[in-house]
Amino acid sequence: MSLMISTVAIKKTASELGADLCGIASVDRFQEAPKGFHPTDVLPACKSVIILASRFLKSTLDGKSTVPYTTVRDELKTKMNRMAVKLSEYLEEHKMTAIPMNSTGPDEWDAESGKFRGIISLKHAAVLAGLGKMGKNTLLVNEQFGNMIWLSGVFVGENLEADPIAPYEGCIKNCTLCLDSCPVKALDGISINQPLCRNYAFGEHNGGEWRIKCYICRKVCPNCTGIRK
Numbered sequence: 259m260s261l262m263i264s265t266v267a268i269k270k271t272a273s274e275l276g277a278d279l280c281g282i283a284s285v286d287r288f289q290e291a292p293k294g295f296h297p298t299d300v301l302p303a304c305k306s307v308i309i310l311a312s313r314f315l316k317s318t319l320d321g322k323s324t325v326p327y328t329t330v331r332d333e334l335k336t337k338m339n340r341m342a343v344k345l346s347e348y349l350e351e352h353k354m355t356a357i358p359m360n361s362t363g364p365d366e367w368d369a370e371s372g373k374f375r376g377i378i379s380l381k382h383a384a385v386l387a388g389l390g391k392m393g394k395n396t397l398l399v400n401e402q403f404g405n406m407i408w409l410s411g412v413f414v415g416e417n418l419e420a421d422p423i424a425p426y427e428g429c430i431k432n433c434t435l436c437l438d439s440c441p442v443k444a445l446d447g448i449s450i451n452q453p454l455c456r457n458y459a460f461g462e463h464n465g466g467e468w469r470i471k472c473y474i475c476r477k478v479c480p481n482c483t484g485i486r487k
């Protein structure tokens with residue numbers, strides 16, 4: 259089946275759909291993915307993974323209430339899912355097999371590690387698609403937008419030209435601000451204690467409805483809104 263469109267055309271379409279960033283990883287880069295959470299566990303014929311990102315409104319970090327932050331998160335969740343579906347439709351119109359990678363839940367329960375996992379880890383896939391590097395807060399840090407981005411993606415059954423891995427580091431050398439600032443000490447610099455974070459950072463507040471209540475690990479990062487030169 260001939261390749262109908264170029265990666266330039268794919269990225270142009272992603273940008274027209276509202277993506278601030280679009281990167282491509284070839285499936286052979288995912289050999290370290292946990293068992294059962296590899297792109298071919300989602301799409302057996304997967305050859306490439308496209309990762310999409312949208313900026314997350316920085317001003318939310320200046321809010322005293324976390325409700326505006328939660329509102330932006332909810333909006334981006336929908337926007338990034340819709341974008342992944344629309345790009346999949348575009349690729350299918352060009353004779354490619356393409357299915358969306360959701361931006362948030364539903365998650366799977368991985369009994370082996372005792373963790374909730376996305377069907378793939380978007381931030382790890384984003385590193386493999388050249389969109390940034392992982393911070394000690396376990397968030398993807400992008401040169402332009404820092405960790406203030408929301409991700410989704412598309413699994414593609416065709417070999418697409420992969421992007422180079424980002425040449426920069428996500429963290430400032432010897433910085434441990436996120437680890438030190440986490441109110442529940444959920445971070446160890448490599449992974450996160452999910453129940454500690456989930457129970458503290460999400461839920462009702464003073465009898466008010468569910469919202470995101472904590473994002474300190476995001477906010478204290480010196481590279482929160484872009485990598486400082």
Ligand code: B12
Nearest residue numbers: 290291361375376379380381382397398408409449455473
């Ligand atoms: C489950 C989940 C959570 C859980 C657990 C978070 C976690 N770190 O695992 C909880 C509820 C705690 C959570 C909290 C938050 N989350 Co969250 N979360 C997810 C979700 C749905 C799945 C993440 C996942 O699979 N984790 C399991 C894996 C990664 O955990 P692990 O055991 O640490 O993995 C180790 C190994 O197994 C290995 N590994 C695992 N997978 C892979 C894959 C490959 C290829 C390789 C090489 C290695 C590897 O590396 C790790 C270290 O050794 C993703 C969406 C998605 N599908 O990716 C959003 C996501 C990670 N969350 C996001 C965000 C923004 C948050 C919050 C800031 C929300 C808030 N409070 O405002 C906090 C931040 C907490 C933090 N510092 O991580 C964003 C991150 C964006 C970014 N800049 O990176 C995502 C990508 C959502 C999105 N669509 O943008 N989240």
